[in-house]
Amino acid sequence: MARPDLHDRIQNQRRLREAQGRVRVRRTVGRRDGVRVEVDGKWLAGFCSNDYLGLSQQFEVTAALQDAASREGAGGTASHLVCGHHALHEQLEREMADWLGYPRALLFDSGFMANLAVQQALLSEDNDVCVQDRLNHASLLDATRLAGCRLRRYPHLDSEGAMRQLKNAADGAAMLATDGVFSMDGDIAPLRSLSLVARMQQALFYVDDAHGVGVVGEHGRGSVADAGLGVNEVPLQLATLGKALGSHGAVVLGEENLIRHLAETARPYIYTTALPPAQAAASLAAVKLARRDHWRRDKLTELVAVFRERARHHGLELMPSSTPIQPLLCSDDATAVALATALEQSGYLVGAIRPPTVPEGKSRLRITLSALHGAEQVRALVDAIARARDLLAYEQSLNTANA
Incomplete structure (x- = not known):
């Protein structure tokens, strides 16, 4: 019996990921400045780093x-x-x-x-x-x-x-x-x-x-x-x-x-x-x-509270978390990607996390906070998420009506 061809297997797996909307693409960061990152020549406010205390560039x-x-x-x-x-x-x-x-x-x-x-x-x-x-x-x-x-x-x-x-x-x-x-x-x-x-x-x-x-x-x-x-x-x-x-x-x-x-x-x-x-x-x-520097943790606690209060104001579905990791559940993979894309167009870099990193049906935006973020910056991010959610819902309703 002939052995499976690895190249065929790779292509089949790639086609499956494409059909599921789970192709992963590396983003190249040109420069960093605090929580700001330059991606493809555009400066974005980063909300996907694990640099929670803001120490990676500290003098x-x-x-x-x-x-x-x-x-x-x-x-x-x-x-x-x-x-x-x-x-x-x-x-x-x-x-x-x-x-x-x-x-x-x-x-x-x-x-x-x-x-x-x-x-x-x-x-x-x-x-x-x-x-x-x-x-x-x-x-x-x-x-x-x-x-x-x-x-x-x-x-x-x-x-x-x-x-x-x-x-x-x-x-x-x-x-x-x-x-x-x-x-x-x-x-x-x-x-x-x-x-x-x-x-x-x-x-x-x-x-x-x-x-x-x-x-x-x-x-x-x-x-x-x-x-x-x-x-x-x-x-x-x-x-x-x-x-x-x-x-x-x-x-x-x-x-x-x-x-x-x-x-x-x-x-x-x-x-x-x-x-x-x-x-x-x-x-x-x-x-x-x-x-x-205890102030860094105190700042994170403040920002988590700001984020969650603003999210509740907009009716966003949050998961129970008191840490700088604040996931926002999405209905499916496509919605997570669409929201992340809309946020990038608004000047924010947020990761869309899909299976197999998370369980099936649990795609999300993984929003992370840093001690270098400001409260107004966090509120502006949540407002941008709410606008992107509402616009996406409107577009989906039009597509449904025209189907």
């Missing part, structure tokens, strides 16, 4: 990057376990561990790689199981596939569902993994009840707090600390450096023996060139600012 952060690059060069030169582990990496790990209240941290090139490393190093192909929230980030799901263990998923935010899945997988080691703040919904996992489930079922509790650290809780220590939990209840957690901290990379924080095991056995750590020391210097400066 102290970029100055640290430039200064370290002038002294240490542009690259990491080798993996951490050969000769790539620099004093700046060490300082960054210690700063993150101190901030989030963990014994030790381990630096990775990205959050995706960190999640792969955790499960690959701790779970096996035997009878081990990883139980996850159905809306967890793709990297957590892919990590289970890499580890080769069983994947069990529970309904979103359903602690009892997590309990049932763990009870039904009694053999082997178990991990309970969840996002802290969900990247597409903006809501927060019920970490206290999940930690109790993990303890009752003797499962290691792992929280990916990529979108929580820097933003949620007192001093921005994230959703784990905000829930009153620490290393005893959450032995491992992930914090990225490329979102609220505006830099690049990630750290896994945890118990001493767990972090040592990751450093000695995790393939995505062992076989990857270390981050450039200059990048670590930038992240270190960003962490110090995030710890110091």
Whole structure:
């Protein structure tokens, strides 16, 4: 029997995405200036970045990057376990561990790689199981596939569902993994009840707090600390450096023996060139600012309230979120794309998110706020969304009448 032709498969998949309105197109940013971005020669107000605290272009952060690059060069030169582990990496790990209240941290090139490393190093192909929230980030799901263990998923935010899945997988080691703040919904996992489930079922509790650290809780220590939990209840957690901290990379924080095991056995750590020391210097400066500048989180809280009040005024359908991630549900893929296009014509850059990034029937505009936005800018965005919604509804009604 002839093998399937990969080129034919690719073309068929492309035609399907086109028919579904799910073709993804890269937008090239020419320049950035705070929350403003130049796309195709046009300046737009950006509401789709993860730079929640506005640190990516902050002077102290970029100055640290430039200064370290002038002294240490542009690259990491080798993996951490050969000769790539620099004093700046060490300082960054210690700063993150101190901030989030963990014994030790381990630096990775990205959050995706960190999640792969955790499960690959701790779970096996035997009878081990990883139980996850159905809306967890793709990297957590892919990590289970890499580890080769069983994947069990529970309904979103359903602690009892997590309990049932763990009870039904009694053999082997178990991990309970969840996002802290969900990247597409903006809501927060019920970490206290999940930690109790993990303890009752003797499962290691792992929280990916990529979108929580820097933003949620007192001093921005994230959703784990905000829930009153620490290393005893959450032995491992992930914090990225490329979102609220505006830099690049990630750290896994945890118990001493767990972090040592990751450093000695995790393939995505062992076989990857270390981050450039200059990048670590930038992240270190960003962490110090995030710890110091409480006004950034206060500003975000104010802007979230402004956004939601204005949206309610216009009758826009919001999802329950108190974080800078404010999704606006759309009826279908085409509506999400049409609204994003209309907003761009009005001077705003907002992401239209469609399956498979979100579940079928849950296409949306993913609107994200930054401490660099102004209240009037946020109100103007919501007004533009309402105008685009009304115009689209009018056009659809005309099409229906003429059909």
